Amino acid sequence: xxxxxxxxxxxxxxxxRAAVRDLLADHCDxxxxxxxxxxxxxxxxxxxxxxxxxxxxxxxxxxEEHGGQGATHREAAVVLEELGRAVAPVPYLTSAVVATExxxxxxxxxxxxxLATGRRIGALAVALNVATGGAFKVVRHEGGSLxxxxxxxxxxxxxxxxxVPADDGGLYAVDADAVTVTPQVSLDLxxxxxxxxxxxxxxxxxxxxxxxxxxxxxxxxGLLASEQLGLADWTxxxxxxxxxxxxxxxxxxxxxxxxxxxxxxLWLEVVNLRAAARNAADALAxxxxxxxxxxxxxxxxxxxxxxxxxxxxxxxxGIGMTWEHPVHLYLKRAKADSIAYGTAGAHRAALAELVDLxxx
Amino acid sequence: MTDAAELRSLTQEFLAAHPPATTERLDFLRARFDxxxxxxxxxxxxxxxxxxxxxxxxxxxxxEAVGAPDNDSRRNGIGLGMAAPTILKYGTEExxxxxxRPLWTGEEVWCQLFSEPGAGSDLAxxxxxxxxxxDGWVVNGQKVWTSGAHNSRWAIxxxxxxxxxxxxxxxxxxxxxxxxxxxxxxxxxxITGEAEFNEVFLTDxxxxxxxxxxxxxxxxxxxxxxxxxxxxxxxxxRLPREGGMISPVSKTWRERPELRTHELHQRLLKLWVDAxxxxxxxxxxxxxxxxxxxxxxxxxxKLGFARLNQEISGLEVxxxxxxxxxxxxxxxxxxxxVDFVGRDAGYRYxxxxxxxxxxxxxxxxxxxxxERVLGLxxxxxxxKDVAWKDLAR
Numbered sequence: 236x237x238x239x240x241x242x243x244x245x246x247x248x249x250x251x252r253a254a255v256r257d258l259l260a261d262h263c264d265x266x267x268x269x270x271x272x273x274x275x276x277x278x279x280x281x282x283x284x285x286x287x288x289x290x291x292x293x294x295x296x297x298x299e300e301h302g303g304q305g306a307t308h309r310e311a312a313v314v315l316e317e318l319g320r321a322v323a324p325v326p327y328l329t330s331a332v333v334a335t336e337x338x339x340x341x342x343x344x345x346x347x348x349x350l351a352t353g354r355r356i357g358a359l360a361v362a363l364n365v366a367t368g369g370a371f372k373v374v375r376h377e378g379g380s381l382x383x384x385x386x387x388x389x390x391x392x393x394x395x396x397x398x399v400p401a402d403d404g405g406l407y408a409v410d411a412d413a414v415t416v417t418p419q420v421s422l423d424l425x426x427x428x429x430x431x432x433x434x435x436x437x438x439x440x441x442x443x444x445x446x447x448x449x450x451x452x453x454x455x456x457g458l459l460a461s462e463q464l465g466l467a468d469w470t471x472x473x474x475x476x477x478x479x480x481x482x483x484x485x486x487x488x489x490x491x492x493x494x495x496x497x498x499x500x501l502w503l504e505v506v507n508l509r510a511a512a513r514n515a516a517d518a519l520a521x522x523x524x525x526x527x528x529x530x531x532x533x534x535x536x537x538x539x540x541x542x543x544x545x546x547x548x549x550x551x552x553g554i555g556m557t558w559e560h561p562v563h564l565y566l567k568r569a570k571a572d573s574i575a576y577g578t579a580g581a582h583r584a585a586l587a588e589l590v591d592l593x594x595x
Numbered sequence: 596m597t598d599a600a601e602l603r604s605l606t607q608e609f610l611a612a613h614p615p616a617t618t619e620r621l622d623f624l625r626a627r628f629d630x631x632x633x634x635x636x637x638x639x640x641x642x643x644x645x646x647x648x649x650x651x652x653x654x655x656x657x658x659e660a661v662g663a664p665d666n667d668s669r670r671n672g673i674g675l676g677m678a679a680p681t682i683l684k685y686g687t688e689e690x691x692x693x694x695x696r697p698l699w700t701g702e703e704v705w706c707q708l709f710s711e712p713g714a715g716s717d718l719a720x721x722x723x724x725x726x727x728x729x730d731g732w733v734v735n736g737q738k739v740w741t742s743g744a745h746n747s748r749w750a751i752x753x754x755x756x757x758x759x760x761x762x763x764x765x766x767x768x769x770x771x772x773x774x775x776x777x778x779x780x781x782x783x784x785x786i787t788g789e790a791e792f793n794e795v796f797l798t799d800x801x802x803x804x805x806x807x808x809x810x811x812x813x814x815x816x817x818x819x820x821x822x823x824x825x826x827x828x829x830x831x832x833r834l835p836r837e838g839g840m841i842s843p844v845s846k847t848w849r850e851r852p853e854l855r856t857h858e859l860h861q862r863l864l865k866l867w868v869d870a871x872x873x874x875x876x877x878x879x880x881x882x883x884x885x886x887x888x889x890x891x892x893x894x895x896x897k898l899g900f901a902r903l904n905q906e907i908s909g910l911e912v913x914x915x916x917x918x919x920x921x922x923x924x925x926x927x928x929x930x931x932x933v934d935f936v937g938r939d940a941g942y943r944y945x946x947x948x949x950x951x952x953x954x955x956x957x958x959x960x961x962x963x964x965x966e967r968v969l970g971l972x973x974x975x976x977x978x979k980d981v982a983w984k985d986l987a988r
């Protein structure tokens with residue numbers, strides 16, 4: 236029995252979910268998120284402050300002796316499910332998971348404490364599309380300072396500290412004030428990417444970049460599956476709700492068998508994704524079987540989240556095509572997520588090695 | 596009496612009193628039933644101890660460790676998985692005492708007389724008639740897709756007892772003696788070449804009223820227990836990673852690199868992931884059941900299982916190339932067991948086509964998910980208030 240992963244939610248995890256959902260209902264309603272995407276501040280730092288400072292959720296993965304909550308990936312996954320359901324524009328995955336894991340790998344306890352309390356936001360300066368174990372761009376370390384340009388860095392626009400890999404193999408902490416961050420026009424309006432330019436910035440060496448980045452991207456990929464689950468869960472639930480209400484041909488549209496079957500298929504996919512995402516979170520928490528569990532979850536999750544968002548758009552008809560309706564936020568996030576931390580294909584290629592089903 | 600440690604010592608005491616090495620197999624199984632160690636979640640006196648179902652694993656592990664004989668449950672899947680829970684729920688005390696023990700030990704194998712040529716997805720439209728005569732019933736009709744009828748001592752049977760009532764209301768549930776002279780079993784050959792199924796013709800079969808399960812006219816409700824257990828049984832087998840249909844094709848891939856192509860590699864990896872995710876979903880469902888919070892996932896398990904088996908076995912035939920052109924043996928046989936994975940890739944490919952038909956077609960199951968899980972509007976029911984005898988056929 237002990238070798239089986241725990242795929243359920245504990246009572247505490249359900250309570251955490253309810254609290255996060257309440258908070259997001261107050262802070263991240265859809266019209267507000269849509270309006271914000273076109274402002275100078277697409278990120279919702281007020282919601283972030285409430286999550287990080289108010290609820291202490293930024294420090295879930297950080298041990299208590301270093302200023303965190305000493306919780307596990309299981310709880311962080313529940314937070315990400317809810318953030319996905321709300322397409323909340325907050326740097327949780329990037330700062331509280333990915334940057335935090337990189338700092339944990341380097342024993343950078345002072346920075347960990349800063350990120351854990353939410354006083355500062357961190358971002359790993361590796362392009363969002365890089366898969367676990369994949370090659371990533373580095374900057375030049377020359378004459379004691381850092382030089383170069385890194386693109387596709389998620390949530391860099393709100394980061395206070397960037398974790399920058401350099402060509403000497405080191406990972407450096409660089410203050411955001413010391414670099415130029417230029418937002419890129421991004422497909423995903425709620426998790427925009429940016430270019431980070433370093434012109435002789437000074438940085439503090441934290442440790443070896445390779446193992447830190449690998450660990451960070453493994454956790455990022457694994458917990459992304461829970462965000463994707465949240466996206467898929469919301470789009471399915473909202474579409475079912477709408478199709479019970481929407482009437483054409485003098486009956487609810489949701490009563491047509493062609494649509495019922497599509498929604499039932501989608502429900503099956505979401506049920507499967509829940510098991511895969513819980514398995515990945517549990518494996519990261521226990522450290523057992525994490526590589527396979529994460530690769531399986533990521534090989535499966537992207538198509539479900541994208542399918543759910545695409546079905547939601549189609550089944551909402553014309554209203555789904557409007558800027559006013561939030562379904563496009565979910566579609567854009569789901570599509571960007573299908574690239575984030577490696578495509579499904581990249582994770583299948585990893586599995587081919589992990590489970591010995593090798594290419595021709 | 597619900598504790599794992601207690602069960603373990605109880606099992607050890609039982610083994611000490613009935614050493615498997617010196618006890619006849621059937622005597623051992625009967626004694627195990629009487630000791631309440633057959634299915635611990637059943638009530639005391641009926642093979643169980645009223646313990647949580649999850650603790651059965653404790654007993655099984657103890658017995659397995661010493662190589663004790665088991666009841667060869669695959670030979671009586673319908674009896675154990677479907678007839679037994681229905682008898683337990685709706686049977687009289689006499690019926691439970693009479694049927695459950697020989698069912699569990701495998702002395703009496705059961706089959707299921709539900710589907711008919713004219714009542715498949717619309718099972719409630721069935722036309723086999725049961726007419727009251729004296730202290731019993733006389734049954735006439737034809738049943739079909741009856742797995743294992745040729746090996747069975749008993750059958751669970753649903754028949755129409757009131758043709759003037761709407762279709763769901765006029766059905767009654769019976770336990771049918773397969774040795775009755777009016778029961779004729781004919782093999783029904785399938786696309787695999789085998790006859791795993793049968794047609795069963797019922798001609799003036801006499802069933803005493805003591806073999807009626809549940810009230811007259813309440814058969815549809817009783818049958819729901821059977822059908823729900825059927826879907827769990829088909830889709831809910833516990834597997835290790837890379838168990839089931841994905842196992843032989845993965846093995847072939849590893850052992851025969853000359854067969855590999857890039858296109859097949861992509862499909863294999865995708866299906867391997869799908870199989871692993873389906874396994875995890877099944878595991879999650881079991882964990883919910885153990886905690887007593889069954890989720891609606893069960894309704895979906897069989898849908899996923901059918902699609903996966905079909906796609907994986909299809910891939911396997913292609914992977915085999917020239918060998919995929921061959922088939923082991925078309926000889927008409929009547930197998931003892933229902934087997935989805937046995938024999939060769941061609942057999943697996945053909946047999947898995949039945950997975951999306953047996954136990955509820957995938958199309959009907961999608962309706963069930965849409966209506967009962969998602970709460971979408973039901974299909975129009977034009978037959979709801981019409982007497983069965985007036986339905987279109």
